[in-house]
Amino acid sequence: MIKKIATQNLKVGMYIHDLDAAWMKHPFFSNRFALDKQATVDEVIAAGIKHVYIDTERGQDFDVAVPIDVVQQEISDTEQLLADELPGLDKQASFESELVQAKLVVYEANKAMRLVMRNARLGHKIESTAVDEVVDSISASVLRNKDALLTLARIKTVDQYTYMHSIGVCVLMTVFAQTMGYDDETIRQIATGALMHDLGKTRVSPELLSKPGPLTTDEFAEMKQHVELGAEQLAGFGWLSDVSMSVVMQHHERVDGSGYPFGLRGDGLSEVGRMSAIADVYDALISNRCYKQAWEPTYALGKLLEWSPDHFGEELAHQFVRCVGIYPVGTLVRLSSEMIAVVMEQDEAHLLRPRVRLVFNERNGRYPLLEDMDLAAADSIVIVESVSAQKVGIDPLAFI
Template structure:
């Protein structure tokens, strides 16, 4: 049985099923391993990990610890409660389908510009703000027209372009997050700029570590951590760089409980924008597929963000992020009570549990159907989302139906 226990209750010979750590680059080579010594436990604690999942069939049990199902049930109840109580901003002025056409172009252009800036940085060139500012402004415009259009395009990443596409995703998600928090436009642009450039210091990390097709060793992880300091040095010498953008880059790996890096800042010692960047960075990293990590479904990642709220992140900020992208973010494959599998195509502005969906597959007859849209919030629609689904289990690519 899989159970969740505090790291303080961990004993040698227990078998860790999941280290329960938000950083996918962490140096534990496998998520599942046998705890061999007290030294192992000290190392786990030193990485700021508070709770882990153990497999009681492969090592000693903790009789009163909750099972993974109990933990998930509680987190799902929390998500459903948020879905019933959180309201989004007023309806967007432009429809999601119409905006997606422009958003695709903006996203491509953003990827190209960020790639150029980051590669130039590797050659020792200075960042030119006039190159990146128009792109930030285009992303902000798109999100103000319809926040669901561009956000649905961010999950797809190519292995050789991961750092650039992750940078665009973090910048874009941060802009959407700021808009949902009703932050003024000028500030949104600075936060977005910081998001696009937050990992610029990775260009000074040796390529064999940056693009290693596997998890990092402890010493490689220490080298990788330097990317934050390298990034700050680059951005500090950029003429006209704002403190807000700098804070996003400087603080995106800090944690609310002080267990992050490079400075180990705690609570509100981390700026609001730094805290927002840390939530968004983890969300995008976990939902993305990489060589050694299969992307986790967005709703499952939201569940993890809630689980890590209050130690790794500030819980109320996680709530605000969920309000930004919904309980079932656009592009999520869901199963309806009717048995239809559907792709979420647009959030409802005040009902996060009942988005607009496109039914594509009948799970009872196991056959495709002509795509049909349902507005789950409309009074005449009695179908409801029963659960989210893992697309690969059904051989479905939800992106094809957006």
């Protein structure tokens, strides 16, 4: 098989099928040759070539070319880094049993938020009782097993986005706040703010909310108003706490001052404000939108970490990754055994080695009988990468 890979992933033992560069731009006699020694690999990298094509029948594959001990060292380094930060949440129920309860929680939350948004659009006053039950049932489900709701809250269609995004951010913030050790009352206030954080979008024109292309400067200015419009309406209800209001007011602020509406910087943002910015961005990235397809959770987490120094603070972003997991439940992954699997359960002590369900054999192109595997107990099999459900045509949530 011919594969295109980034030059920095080249290893001794691979066979170059094509250098993907004009012959006068590199020092090699041919575009096609074996990488038989490290010096040749270094020469390709030094030539400034960004990508090459490798022939996996004549040389090593990209997936198996990384020596297993190198992968395992990286895994233990990352786990050590994350394990030192926070204790995990205890699980009171299995993922499978909580999934049944969590479906009901999402169904009820969905109904409640549709009504809240409709009333807000009509300018009606919303009572706290309209959301109290949603906040309580989300919190109870997360305490029993956070992964069930985290998985279900990812499922949203484009037309349901506004209220399902509110529920998604509420679930993420509840998990985040519980993991960070906030007291019950503060968690409740954070979750309430998260449910209402985008209420101001009911004042933005529906055409703008569903515009598939980039916004013009004027359109973006109108979109940005949703924060203050929402806060103004919520203040009029008279029952949201300061903590809840900080979620609403600060979820688009960034620590480098590039956010809105106030361009707050550094310590000007509260911790809860920065947490809400992380949860809001992450939920948007992993959702299908009118202008983009959902990103894979692991890729989205990588991007959050990359942006964190300027946007949220690195430490807090690492803590967020710690609480949703590097490979969140429901993620599709490729194993070193050439199997495609769905992540089924996090192991708090081994975030890179969750329990997985084997769903597709890439070697023979077949779907095997479903089998679960605990990667923490499987010494020689590791996750090579997360894979796009769209690219491989497998819906991971259908196997859960």
